[in-house]
Amino acid sequence: MPVESLYERLEPLLPQVRKPVQYVGGELNAQVGDWDAAAVRWCLMYPDAYEVGQPNQGLMILYELLNEQPDVLAERTYSVWPDLEALMRRHGLAQFTVDGHRPVAAFDVLGVSLATELGHTNLLVALDLAGIPLRSAERTDDHPIVVAGGHAAFNPEPLADFLDAAVLGDGEQAALTITDLVREHKARGSPGGREALLGRMATAGVAYVPRFYDVTYLPDGRIHRVVPNRPGVPHRVTKHTVMNLDEWPYPKQPLVPLAETIHERMSVEIFRGCTRGCRFCQAGMITRPVRERSITGIGDMVDRGLRNTGFQEVGLLSLSSADHSEIADIAKGLADRYEGDQVSLSLPSTRVDAFNVSLADELARNGRRSGLTFAPEGGSERLRRVINKTVTEEDLIRTVTTAYAGGWRHVKLYFMCGLPTETDEDVLGIAGLARAVVRAGREVTGTRDIRCTVSIGGFIPKPHTPFQWAGQLPHEETDRRLRLLRDAIGRDRSIGYRYHDGKPGIVEGLLSRGDRRVGAVIEEVVRAGGRFDGWSEHFSFERWQDAAERAGVDIDWYTTRVRDETEVLPWDHLDAGLDKEWLWADWQDALAEQEVDDCRWSPCYDCGVCPAMSTEIQVGPTGRTLLPLTAAPAHGAARHAPEPSSHAGAHA
Amino acid sequence: MPARTPDGPPPAPVAQRLRVRFAKRGRLRFLSHRDVARAFERAIRRAGLPIAFSAGFTPHPKVSWLGAAPTGAASLAEYVEIGLAEPRDPVQVRADLDASLPPGLDVLECAPASGGSLADRVDASLWEIRLPAGSGVGAAAALARFLDLDRCEVERRTKDGQRQLDARSAVVHALVTPAGSASPGAWTGGSPGAGAERDCAILTCVVRHTTPAVRSDDVLAALRVAAGFEVAASLATRVAQGRWEGGDVIADPLAPDVFAAGWGPPR
Numbered sequence: 002m003p004v005e006s007l008y009e010r011l012e013p014l015l016p017q018v019r020k021p022v023q024y025v026g027g028e029l030n031a032q033v034g035d036w037d038a039a040a041v042r043w044c045l046m047y048p049d050a051y052e053v054g055q056p057n058q059g060l061m062i063l064y065e066l067l068n069e070q071p072d073v074l075a076e077r078t079y080s081v082w083p084d085l086e087a088l089m090r091r092h093g094l095a096q097f098t099v100d101g102h103r104p105v106a107a108f109d110v111l112g113v114s115l116a117t118e119l120g121h122t123n124l125l126v127a128l129d130l131a132g133i134p135l136r137s138a139e140r141t142d143d144h145p146i147v148v149a150g151g152h153a154a155f156n157p158e159p160l161a162d163f164l165d166a167a168v169l170g171d172g173e174q175a176a177l178t179i180t181d182l183v184r185e186h187k188a189r190g191s192p193g194g195r196e197a198l199l200g201r202m203a204t205a206g207v208a209y210v211p212r213f214y215d216v217t218y219l220p221d222g223r224i225h226r227v228v229p230n231r232p233g234v235p236h237r238v239t240k241h242t243v244m245n246l247d248e249w250p251y252p253k254q255p256l257v258p259l260a261e262t263i264h265e266r267m268s269v270e271i272f273r274g275c276t277r278g279c280r281f282c283q284a285g286m287i288t289r290p291v292r293e294r295s296i297t298g299i300g301d302m303v304d305r306g307l308r309n310t311g312f313q314e315v316g317l318l319s320l321s322s323a324d325h326s327e328i329a330d331i332a333k334g335l336a337d338r339y340e341g342d343q344v345s346l347s348l349p350s351t352r353v354d355a356f357n358v359s360l361a362d363e364l365a366r367n368g369r370r371s372g373l374t375f376a377p378e379g380g381s382e383r384l385r386r387v388i389n390k391t392v393t394e395e396d397l398i399r400t401v402t403t404a405y406a407g408g409w410r411h412v413k414l415y416f417m418c419g420l421p422t423e424t425d426e427d428v429l430g431i432a433g434l435a436r437a438v439v440r441a442g443r444e445v446t447g448t449r450d451i452r453c454t455v456s457i458g459g460f461i462p463k464p465h466t467p468f469q470w471a472g473q474l475p476h477e478e479t480d481r482r483l484r485l486l487r488d489a490i491g492r493d494r495s496i497g498y499r500y501h502d503g504k505p506g507i508v509e510g511l512l513s514r515g516d517r518r519v520g521a522v523i524e525e526v527v528r529a530g531g532r533f534d535g536w537s538e539h540f541s542f543e544r545w546q547d548a549a550e551r552a553g554v555d556i557d558w559y560t561t562r563v564r565d566e567t568e569v570l571p572w573d574h575l576d577a578g579l580d581k582e583w584l585w586a587d588w589q590d591a592l593a594e595q596e597v598d599d600c601r602w603s604p605c606y607d608c609g610v611c612p613a614m615s616t617e618i619q620v621g622p623t624g625r626t627l628l629p630l631t632a633a634p635a636h637g638a639a640r641h642a643p644e645p646s647s648h649a650g651a652h653a
Numbered sequence: 654m655p656a657r658t659p660d661g662p663p664p665a666p667v668a669q670r671l672r673v674r675f676a677k678r679g680r681l682r683f684l685s686h687r688d689v690a691r692a693f694e695r696a697i698r699r700a701g702l703p704i705a706f707s708a709g710f711t712p713h714p715k716v717s718w719l720g721a722a723p724t725g726a727a728s729l730a731e732y733v734e735i736g737l738a739e740p741r742d743p744v745q746v747r748a749d750l751d752a753s754l755p756p757g758l759d760v761l762e763c764a765p766a767s768g769g770s771l772a773d774r775v776d777a778s779l780w781e782i783r784l785p786a787g788s789g790v791g792a793a794a795a796l797a798r799f800l801d802l803d804r805c806e807v808e809r810r811t812k813d814g815q816r817q818l819d820a821r822s823a824v825v826h827a828l829v830t831p832a833g834s835a836s837p838g839a840w841t842g843g844s845p846g847a848g849a850e851r852d853c854a855i856l857t858c859v860v861r862h863t864t865p866a867v868r869s870d871d872v873l874a875a876l877r878v879a880a881g882f883e884v885a886a887s888l889a890t891r892v893a894q895g896r897w898e899g900g901d902v903i904a905d906p907l908a909p910d911v912f913a914a915g916w917g918p919p920r
Binding site (some may be wrong): 021308 | 679680681683684687688691694696699709724725740755756757885
């Protein structure tokens with residue numbers, strides 16, 4: 002069946018909207034595959050504006066990986082802003098992809114990256130604009146399979162009614178496995194329809210299919226149990242873990258946006274996972290174990306990526322980049338290689354120690370030393386022990402002193418408000434810390450021209466973390482503490498203060514730890530006009546309150562309530578590898594202000610991931626070095642990394 | 654504390670200035686000037702051109718732009734001057750740069766700068782505004798009324814609110830013709846266009862570069878103000894930029910450079 006481009010109909014609307022370039026596609030390294038030649042067609046969605054979604058690494062990796070398969074086509078779609086949405090509704094234009102401008106509803110699979118819960122409303126809006134029924138149960142064989150992935154998919158329960166399936170963990174192999182299942186299903190004439198396909202996905206363990214599980218509740222509202230309602234479906238769905246990142250050097254040809262986006266750089270993921278054990282950090286918990294990309298694998302990706310994109314900035318991404326076992330050699334090697342080349346290197350890492358400063362110095366060898374960011378997260382040493390982000394005030398002062406002495410003028414400090422056991426005293430400690438930082442900077446530089454910015458947001462307890470049982474701070478109390486801190490910082494002009502008010506955090510908290518009953522709230526909010534909840538100019542707390550009331554959902558019960566050990570949590574049947582007993586023990590340790598060491602350098606503390614997932618920590622050092630590329634030819638083949646021999650493992 | 658200076662040697666001086674004419678068309682007509690600038694700087698890097706940089710803590714590539722066509726307007730006559738730290742063959746640069754840019758940003762000409770300022774050779778633009786089928790007669794009548802006026806105030810919505818400007822005095826030449834006389838590539842950038850295009854009308858006009866600049870959509874707004882002429886959709890293409898020599902004649906601003914390079918007679 003031919004599927005036509007909607008561009009001819011979209012084009013006359015574009016002069017009437019803001020930033021039309023975000024809807025036209027045509028970026029460097031974008032692909033428009035042959036529709037009719039493709040056996041399996043994926044539409045990949047990031048449910049936020051193009052400027053946020055385009056740089057997303059996960060989506061870019063899957064886009065390239067899927068398009069590399071000979072009979073697979075993958076295109077992208079992003080949320081359209083309300084101005085275009087209104088025009089599309091008036092002119093009957095459906096949600097389209099930016100690559101081929103094909104209607105999203107025509108694809109076999111709609112893969113949605115759930116990076117943050119505040120995108121949930123945008124997902125529903127896009128489904129509606131695409132003409133795909135919101136509810137999974139109402140879709141027919143003519144509609145795409147709607148599959149979610151990304152960190153927020155580790156608790157997809159609030160979206161259970163709207164998703165056909167959710168993939169937990171690394172998406173590379175899972176996307177290929179789903180592709181195989183869809184290809185096979187279609188080749189056999191789709192026997193049993195979408196129900197049968199979803200059944201195969203569930204029994205193969207590649208994805209969680211919410212409709213195959215029944216949830217029952219206790220009289221007090223807590224969950225009684227979650228059980229499969231058909232044979233062959235696993236009681237617990239486990240996450241996917243890709244091992245040996247060097248075999249997955251994606252993206253090789255990153256998309257280069259034409260529109261302005263939030264990250265205009267070539268990103269290379271230098272390792273996946275983190276074992277630092279910060280108790281608030283969902284990403285650190287659900288992406289274990291640590292798997293490093295090798296120094297030479299990183300060097301090749303940087304080189305190839307820069308040549309394929311023309312980007313001027315390289316970001317070495319991970320959850321704690323300074324922790325790569327060969328980071329010093331990587332930093333030096335890249336700084337040597339691109340010396341005098343106007344390529345800037347950045348390490349978006351927030352570890353507080355002098356080593357981090359020397360790395361930043363190395364990476365900014367030729368560039369300007371403007372701002373350096375650290376994230377102590379908590380305002381007192383006691384609180385930092387609770388969250389297991391141990392850094393003494395002495396460490397912090399020593400670190401910033403090194404930074405200011407090295408020519409950095411501006412230190413940014415990130416904190417959270419509302420962490421478990423937090424008191425006013427802890428929060429006020431932030432003001433004292435900021436003043437001490439400025440004082441140290443002035444002493445070491447002999448100038449008053451020193452700045453420190455404090456950024457602080459509300460803490461949101463997340464599933465699969467030791468804080469999953471914690472009560473979230475009510476937004477009124479968050480706002481009170483943030484005002485207290487603002488007053489304590491006062492009129493000191495060398496200290497900047499940036500904070501986020503508590504209300505969006507409560508909605509994020511509701512969606513993070515919500516169960517299936519919260520879905521009705523999301524739907525109500527969307528019907529009442531809610532979208533782009535991550536944008537303060539679009540967010541309305543009242544709209545969420547009203548919707549919750551209509552849906553009979555008590556927001557406080559989901560957010561500020563402390564859970565006990567025996568409560569069945571909505572995501573207990575979804576296995577991130579972490580042992581629930583260990584999480585509980587770590588929660589108790591937190592309350593007792595007991596720290597735990599990083600298992601990369603100290604003995605295993607039995608979080609459960611490696612044995613449960615048959616994985617292991619993969620860290621170097623490899624002992625190899627990054628040779629400077631002496632002659633950088635503009636054209637022709639250079640040092641390509643050996644291509645992965647096959648993706649055979651993915652089809653197992 | 655002494656003022657900090659950047660480490661390392663100063664950047665290499667400019668060894669060669671190249672002037673480039675390029676098109677912005679097809680889907681990429683929706684690029685803003687900033688989008689175009691970013692795309693160019695990346696293409697220069699991908700093409701491996703030895704671009705020269707300014708000195709200072711944040712060195713900028715030596716790229717200077719002539720007034721850009723607005724977002725949504727196509728153009729066959731955008732100009733940029735780039736400074737290279739080592740001389741290169743302009744013909745090769747044109748090909749390399751064009752290959753590095755996405756389709757829709759197309760490098761049409763590249764010539765070594767022969768001196769003087771490019772901006773001094775440009776004081777007007779020739780626009781072709783494609784109007785929907787069936788609007789030709791109405792457009793011609795409205796244009797006649799408009800040309801009879803001395804001034805025609807139109808409102809333009811800007812970031813800072815509504816702004817009034819006179820759209821009449823900058824228009825030194827204008828006529829409406831049936832479609833077919835327009836540059837065929839402007840509308841689609843090579844991709845197949847809609848079949849209804851045959852019946853379209855073309856409003857051709859020469860607009861002098863004034864402050865504030867009068868844009869093609871201001872001219873259309875003026876037809877509405879002057880004669881109540883409304884169009885649902887239009888596509889404006891800047892066909893030429895240069896010094897206005899009367900009528901619809903615009904002198905090619907690269908002609909002196911092409912002549913100086915010994916490539917041909919001044920056009």
